[in-house]
Amino acid sequence: MGLFKKSEPQRVEIKGHLLKCPICGAELFYEREAQLNTAVASFFNFDWANRSATCLVCANCTHISWFLGE
Template sequence: MGLFSEPEPQKVEVKGHLLKCPICGEELFYEREAQLNTAVASFFNFDWTNPSATCLVCANCTHISWFLGECD
């Protein structure tokens, strides 16, 4: 079983290039979305207004690569 119970890690292309982990060279990643919280929005309970990022987690070493918005 991998780091996450669903789905299986996948190869990912970013701007037409196959992504490889900068730490171990792995080509398989788990994809997750994360919200980029700011202190002001959190203070006023407006966290939902913050932008989100795509996080690609290496299936081998668990290094996280962050991309603002969606990878395409």
């Protein structure tokens, strides 16, 4: 499937609001997960224990918006 979970950009709703890119105002985003690495976990090779975040990448200007949790 490549870099993104879905092959086509999608509209995204966050807490009942349609997400718009804060840079260009576009409404279509690619979704992917990113691990939030910490120095301590990396030092001890426990990167797998770090939290992850959802990243929404604007399909127009590629600005990345990060979200923790579901």
